Amino acid sequence: MIGRLLRPVLKLVLGFVIVSVAWVVVYRFVPPPYTFTMLGDRLAxxxxxxDWAPLDRIDPDMARAAIAGEDARFCLHRGFDVQAIERAAQRNASGGRIRGGSTISQQTAKNAFLFQGGGWVRKGLEAWFTVLIEAIWGKRRIMEVYLNLAETGIGTYGVQAASERYFHHGAGRLSATEAARIAAILPLPKKRAAVDPHGFVRRHGNVLARYVGVVRASGLDRCLRS
Known part of the structure; x- marks a missing residue:
């Protein structure tokens, strides 16, 4: 009796594993054409x-700014930064603004394969896809997909579209300051803009612009170098 009940569950789990692995393998070589987040914006x-741009056609300072702002240990961890998670938990427990501990790898898994919200179910799926992309894609592909799928404004996705929208040129010509301003809006892209930034975006962008050089000099982006 128990075996009969478990059999369809096991088939379902096996089917999900096969489909998810195949999906990740396809996106290792093919740019994701659309995301659930894009669909939500479209329905709204x-x-x-x-506008998809290969990593080697994006100014390296953009990836450095993303590392500085979102995930300083991107080249050091395997998808999950335990230290960042622990620090976020401590800050959240002390009250104030809620902070997350998601890595660039986790954000990429969510952006490419999943949806916003969803609570613990989505978090569990995010962890699974994070493991897969770390194993199948590697760091350069993860950063490439991240920089192309990250929401950079209402209806705007990827740093190429952001660079064209805010600075009227391609992502290959971004200055450190411009890259830092795009990175500064990533946490709240629907509420921030990189053009004529003020308040948090200006302050945080200026900090990130200074840290771009630190990331380069200290080799925190070494996993991205050809």
């Missing part, structure tokens, strides 16, 4: 601006 009536 927003036009979608997204």
């Amino acid at each position: 009536g927003h036009r979608i601006a997204s």
Whole structure:
């Protein structure tokens, strides 16, 4: 009796594993054409601006700014930064603004394969896809997909579209300051803009612009270097 009940569950789990692994393998070579987040924006009536750019056609300071702002240990961890998670938990327990401990790898897994929200179910799926992309893609592909799928404004996705929207040139010509300003809006892209930034975006962007050189000099981006 128990075996009969377990059999369809095991088939379902096996099917999910096969499909998810195949999905990740395809995206190792093919740019993700659309995401659930883009669909949500589209259903909300927003036009979608997204222009895929290979990593070697994006100024290296953009990846450095993302590392400085989002995941300083990107080249050191295997998808999950335990130290960052522990620090976020401590800050959240002490009250104040809630902070997350998600790595760039986790954010990429969510952006490419999943949806916003969803609580612990989505978090569990995110962890699974994070393990897969770390194993199948490697760091350069993860950063490439992240920089192309990250929301950089209402209806705007990826640093190429952001660079064209805010600075009127391609991502290959970003200055350290411009890259830092795009990185500064990543945590709240629907509420921040990189053009004529003020308040938090200006302050945080200025800090990230200074740290771009630190990331380069200390080799925190070494996993991205050809």
